[in-house]
Every structure is written in C-alpha cells, then in structure tokens.
Amino acid sequence: MNLHEYQGKEILNSFGVNIQRGIVATTPDEAVEAAKKLTEETGTGWHVIKAQVHAGGRGKGGGVKLAKNLKEVKEIAVEIIGMNLVTPQTSKEGKKVHQVLVAEDVYYPGDSEPEEYYMSVLLDRAQGKNMIMYSPEGGMDIETVAENTPDKIFTEVVDPATGLLPFQARKVAFNLGLSGKAFKEMTKFVSALYKAYTESDSSLFEINPVLKTSDDNILAVDSKVTLDDSALFRHKDYQVLRDVREEDPAEVEAKEAGLSYVNLDGNVGCMVNGAGLAMATMDLIKQAGGEPANFLDVGGTADAKRVEEAFRLILKDEKVEAILINIFGGIVRCDRVAEGVVEAYKNLGDQIKVPIIVRLQGTNADLAKEIIDNSGLNVESAVLFQEAADKVQEVLS
Numbered sequence: 001m002n003l004h005e006y007q008g009k010e011i012l013n014s015f016g017v018n019i020q021r022g023i024v025a026t027t028p029d030e031a032v033e034a035a036k037k038l039t040e041e042t043g044t045g046w047h048v049i050k051a052q053v054h055a056g057g058r059g060k061g062g063g064v065k066l067a068k069n070l071k072e073v074k075e076i077a078v079e080i081i082g083m084n085l086v087t088p089q090t091s092k093e094g095k096k097v098h099q100v101l102v103a104e105d106v107y108y109p110g111d112s113e114p115e116e117y118y119m120s121v122l123l124d125r126a127q128g129k130n131m132i133m134y135s136p137e138g139g140m141d142i143e144t145v146a147e148n149t150p151d152k153i154f155t156e157v158v159d160p161a162t163g164l165l166p167f168q169a170r171k172v173a174f175n176l177g178l179s180g181k182a183f184k185e186m187t188k189f190v191s192a193l194y195k196a197y198t199e200s201d202s203s204l205f206e207i208n209p210v211l212k213t214s215d216d217n218i219l220a221v222d223s224k225v226t227l228d229d230s231a232l233f234r235h236k237d238y239q240v241l242r243d244v245r246e247e248d249p250a251e252v253e254a255k256e257a258g259l260s261y262v263n264l265d266g267n268v269g270c271m272v273n274g275a276g277l278a279m280a281t282m283d284l285i286k287q288a289g290g291e292p293a294n295f296l297d298v299g300g301t302a303d304a305k306r307v308e309e310a311f312r313l314i315l316k317d318e319k320v321e322a323i324l325i326n327i328f329g330g331i332v333r334c335d336r337v338a339e340g341v342v343e344a345y346k347n348l349g350d351q352i353k354v355p356i357i358v359r360l361q362g363t364n365a366d367l368a369k370e371i372i373d374n375s376g377l378n379v380e381s382a383v384l385f386q387e388a389a390d391k392v393q394e395v396l397s
C-alpha cells in the first residue's frame with residue numbers, strides 16, 4: 001500500500017526523524033488556515049504548497065510551488081486543488097489532486113547553497129536483507145543519477161538480525177561528505193529512518209530530497225512510503241491511511257472480493273487459479289498472438305460467486321476481445337467450477353459479448369467438459385494447454 005507524502009512524513013516524525021513540517025488541506029481556505037498555523041508554530045513566513053497524489057516528479061509537473069504570503073497561498077491552492085497533475089510518473093491524463101500539503105519553507109532565503117541528498121531504505125530480495133541506498137546527488141531523479149554517475153550512488157546492506165549498526169550510520173554520513181554537527185545529525189537521521197522502515201513493516205521508504213540546512217539540520221523534505229500489505233494486519237492505525245482514490249478502481253474491487261487482480265494493456269482476459277498457472281497462462285496467450293488484459297488469480301476456492309465476480313471485473317475492461325479460463329482442479333473440483341462458469345454466464349448473459357474458452361483440468365475434468373459442452377452457451381472447452389492456445393488464436397483471427 002502506498003502512502004501520501006504527508007502520511008509518510010507523519011510516520012517518520014513518530015519515529016524521531018526530522019521533517020519539513022506541514023498541514024494537509026482540502027480547500028483553499030483550509031490551506032490559508034494551515035499556513036497561518038504553521039507561521040505560529042514555526043515562525044516561517046513562506047510556505048510551499050505541495051499536491052498530494054501517489055506519483056513522484058510533482059515539482060516538474062507544477063504540483064509544488066512556493067508562496068511568499070497568504071494571498072499567494074490561496075492563489076496557488078486554488079490552482080493546484082482539483083487540477084489534473086501530469087508528471088513524468090503519471091499517465092497522460094494525470095492524477096486528480098484532492099488535497100495539498102501546506103509546508104514550511106525550509107530553503108531559507110539567506111541559504112545560498114542548501115545541500116540535497118537522496119536516501120532510501122528498501123528490501124534487497126536477492127540478499128534477503130535490507131538496504132540503505134543514498135547519494136549526495138539528491139533532489140533530482142535517482143534514475144538519472146544512476147545512469148549518468150553511478151559512482152555517486154552508495155549502498156549499505158543491513159542485516160535485519162543485527163539492525164543498523166552505529167558504524168554503518170557513520171559511514172553514510174561520511175560518504176555524504178558531512179562533518180561536525182551535520183555529521184551527527186545525519187547519523188541520527190539514518191538510524192531513525194531505518195527504525196521507521198522496520199517497525200512500520202515497510203518495503204520502501206524513499207526520501208528525496210533529504211535537506212541539510214545552513215544551520216546543519218537534516219530534514220526529510222519529501223517521502224515515498226510503501227507499506228507491506230501482508231503486514232498491515234499488525235498496524236491498525238496505518239490501515240486507515242489507504243486512499244482508494246489513488247488506486248485502480250478494478251483492483252480495489254478485486255481486493256474486496258478477495259481476488260488478486262492486476263490490470264494490463266492486452267486484449268485477452270484471463271481467469272486462473274494460482275499465481276504460477278496465471279503466469280503460465282499469460283505466456284500461453286502471448287504465444288497464441290494475443291496480449292493478456294489482466295493477471296487474475298481467483299485463488300483456491302473458485303466457486304460460482306468468485307467466478308462471477310472475476311467475470312464482472314474482466315468484462316469492465318473494454319479492451320477484452322476474448323476470455324480464457326484456465327483452472328486446475330486440485331482442491332476444487334472442476335465440475336463445481338464448470339457449474340460456476342455456467343451460472344455466472346447465465347447471470348451476466350447479456351453483458352458477455354466476447355468468446356470464452358474454458359480449460360478445466362484435474363479432478364472431475366471430464367464431467368466439467370460435459371457440463372460446459374451441454375450448457376448450450378457460447379463457451380468453448382479445451383482439455384490441453386495447446387488446445388486452449390489454438391482456440392484463443394482462432395477467435396482472435
């Protein structure tokens with residue numbers, strides 16, 4: 001689950017990471033109130049107004065702007081709230097902005113050279129360990145840094161069994177070229193950031209930029225946080241941070257129905273049980289000259305209700321020209337699934353305008369084929385993988 005910048009910063013702050021402070025607002029008037037409150041609390045005269053959407057590169061798309069007085073706060077908030085923000089990380093249509101973070105300006109006017117760094121903590125799956133990735137070249141795309149000056153990117157592998165050791169935090173500060181107070185502040189920053197990452201069960205904490213102010217404080221100016229969905233049950237207080245407006249509506253619906261669904265660009269919808277078989281089915285579709293329209297794992301209990309829900313999801317996708325159902329009946333019996341398919345088909349009948357190919361293999365597969373073949377519906381059954389592929393090819397051509 002991805003978080004908004006302001007939510008990530010709140011978590012960081014709760015673990016003692018210094019942040020650029022801010023207050024979230026959903027209307028221009030609220031933005032003005034937020035700015036007034038921040039001035040009282042921090043003494044800041046200038047504010048940055050930052051669009052809160054799940055996408056990076058907001059600065060480039062005009063979603064981060066500096067306001068030098070309350071009038072400008074209001075003007076900028078009017079402009080940003082409700083806009084469709086297009087950034088290098090969004091689609092062409094962009095993302096609608098529902099709220100802004102009104103933050104204190106931390107790039108003080110007298111500060112001739114604020115230093116910006118990049119820092120992230122993430123899971124290194126290859127090593128089965130955590131990794132801190134950091135660079136003195138912050139504030140810009142880390143991908144660009146990686147491409148042009150890969151030697152400017154450092155990594156520190158952290159064994160989850162020992163946690164971040166003090167010498168490692170010092171190494172990070174050293175490699176960023178810091179000394180004196182800034183060095184100390186950076187070691188505290190890294191340690192607190194690592195703690196936030198592990199204790200929140202996250203798979204990513206990315207701070208770009210990390211700012212060193214002229215008075216040698218270290219601040220998180222931005223945050224990109226991905227919480228591990230599988231660990232969310234341990235964090236009731238984080239569950240409410242989910243903003244479904246930022247997610248693909250079909251994927252949200254699927255999650256609610258207990259289906260694993262990922263929307264893709266192709267023309268063949270697929271309904272499969274088991275993630276491995278789902279991947280193999282996608283390969284099969286490609287081999288047959290199609291492109292998978294989705295990844296859909298209906299799970300171990302492919303009963304009529306789930307099959308119908310899965311149908312509904314696939315049919316919402318206008319790109320779909322054919323549907324391939326590929327179920328292996330191990331725990332589930334194929335005849336139950338076949339009945340489910342027929343029942344769902346009857347319930348959705350007039351909505352289904354594309355050919356359907358069903359391959360049911362495993363327990364009671366013969367019975368299942370009989371049910372499909374005798375249903376009188378526009379459903380073709382296949383027994384072998386190759387047969388299914390051939391039929392997909394046939395209906396697409």
Ligand code: GDP
Nearest residue numbers: 048056057058059104105106107139208209222
């Ligand atoms: P992103 O573009 O989505 O990564 O959003 P960021 O939060 O990283 O902000 C983009 C850029 O806005 C930063 O790299 C900064 O250069 C700038 N910025 C952020 N906060 C401030 C601030 O307090 N004052 C000023 N002047 N610029 C800021």
Ligand code: MN
Nearest residue numbers: 057208209222
């Ligand atoms: Mn950023």
